[in-house]
Amino acid sequence: QVQLVESGGGLVQAGGSLRLSCAASGLTFGNYVMGWFRQAPGKEREFVAAISRSASRRNYADSVKGRFTISRDNAKNTVYLQMNSLKPEDTAVYYCAVDLSIGVSDAAYKYDYWGQGTQVTVSS
DSSP: OOEEEEEOOEEEETTOOEEEEEEEESSOGGGSEEEEEEEOTTSOOEEEEEEOTTSSOEEEOTTTTTTEEEEEETTTTEEEEEEOSOOGGGOEEEEEEEEOSSSOOOOGGGOOEEOOOEEEEEEO
């Protein structure tokens, strides 16, 4: 079965950096779009970034553009989220997800499998 396992979360001061990783198994990783979403307490899950199969296309939420970078290593079945210049409002549980359909989407409902999430806390 498909499994997604996130890692790399933690506590960081505002202005700091973290790199999240998501290791995938149970699927031909290079065939699918991967995305990152986040959910803060009391808020809806929101789109952060997505990357196409070959990494030729990357989409970002406006709130993270210029600060976050999504990348992937298809040989390692892993997608990454490099987060720089972190702000307290970036505090959330971050989830990776895989979209089995065609197209790079920012809609959570289009993603078919989800990881368990990793907590990112940014202190002011």
